Amino acid sequence: MKLKNIYKYSGTLIVMVMLAMVSCDRDPNNPGKEYAPNMYLPVGYEPYKQEKPNPVNPMGLTMRLPVEGTVARRNYKTSFGDGDSAQVDLMVYNIPADSIEIAEKVLKNPVPLNDKTLAEGKVMYERYCQHCHGASGAGDGKVAAMYKGVPNYASDAYKNLNEGHIFHVITHGKARMWPHGSQINPEERWKIVHYVQKLQKGA
Numbered sequence: 001m002k003l004k005n006i007y008k009y010s011g012t013l014i015v016m017v018m019l020a021m022v023s024c025d026r027d028p029n030n031p032g033k034e035y036a037p038n039m040y041l042p043v044g045y046e047p048y049k050q051e052k053p054n055p056v057n058p059m060g061l062t063m064r065l066p067v068e069g070t071v072a073r074r075n076y077k078t079s080f081g082d083g084d085s086a087q088v089d090l091m092v093y094n095i096p097a098d099s100i101e102i103a104e105k106v107l108k109n110p111v112p113l114n115d116k117t118l119a120e121g122k123v124m125y126e127r128y129c130q131h132c133h134g135a136s137g138a139g140d141g142k143v144a145a146m147y148k149g150v151p152n153y154a155s156d157a158y159k160n161l162n163e164g165h166i167f168h169v170i171t172h173g174k175a176r177m178w179p180h181g182s183q184i185n186p187e188e189r190w191k192i193v194h195y196v197q198k199l200q201k202g203a
């Protein structure tokens, strides 16, 4: 490039830089104009987000303190009577969805197995599992006619799945089976595990 041209172009460049600086002169605290703000801001209450003071609650806060006497999850004390091995953390399950091997190794059913807990597990099973897995666990529930791939608990591939594995599958789901952790609390899940283990024996 000729020297003359360099002078010419650098002049243009300086003008461009100056323009760019002018056009960036905007108040960063000004959000600008919003078109249809209720499309961006939720109308309902959000637990961790609040745009305006709440006119109903004390101190304008949408989040309220738990009512007096509320029991924190990790202090949920379960008592099953004889043979109880429940620890204080029964209600907190931290093993991530992709770590079923850990669940298999470390989990033990804290709910003692007796007629009462097994009967409760059966009720829960009928409510949450039977429509797919069938009354005897053979994978022949009414929904399974349409929702393919429901296994038979007593078949060779499934009869030896251990308690931790089953608890984890109920909580997080597996492949075509959906998670149930949000619908069934841990105590109930462990009771269902007892009942599934009975079905695994083909009983």
Ligand code: HEC
Residues within 6 Å of the ligand: 125, 128, 129, 130, 131, 132, 133, 143, 147, 148, 149, 150, 151, 158, 161, 166, 169, 170, 174, 175, 176, 177, 178, 180, 192, 196
């Ligand atoms: C919508 C139908 C459906 C419901 C409801 C359902 N399951 Fe399943 N379940 C399946 C299907 C399908 C599979 C096979 C998953 C796969 O491997 O694709 C399965 C697999 C399983 C397995 C074997 C997991 C493995 O390691 O392969 C267990 C144990 C199980 N379910 C237990 C339960 C229990 C207990 C309930 C009730 C809380 C339940 N399921 C509810 C459809 C269902």
